[in-house]
Amino acid sequence: MLCHPAPPPDLTKQATTALTWPGLTLNGPVSNFSGLPPHEDIMKIRNSLKSLKDRHRDNRVIRRRGRTYVINKTNRRFKARQG
Numbered sequence: 001m002l003c004h005p006a007p008p009p010d011l012t013k014q015a016t017t018a019l020t021w022p023g024l025t026l027n028g029p030v031s032n033f034s035g036l037p038p039h040e041d042i043m044k045i046r047n048s049l050k051s052l053k054d055r056h057r058d059n060r061v062i063r064r065r066g067r068t069y070v071i072n073k074t075n076r077r078f079k080a081r082q083g
Helices: none
Strands: 016-021 024-029 044-046 060-064 067-071 080-082
Touching: none
Parallel strands: 044 080
Antiparallel strands: 016 024, 060 067, 067 080
16 A cells, blocks of 8 residues: 655745844745855855965955955855955
8 A cells, every 4th residue: 555645735824934144134934944144145254365266267356345355256155255
């Protein structure tokens, strides 16, 4: 005898709440929030950017407002700030 899987839960009936992170507000089901901001908002903060600029061929070292950043417009996970 085969058991059929349960139908997927109706997400419209699930309790939702507004969750906040500095500079970010999420509205949605509580179970989908891991406590961390989305991956693109994470920026490495290092004392030296010399090794980080060579991680990808599109990385660029840029100075903005007195800080030095490594940015990558094609693969945003390589963001970094010197500090």
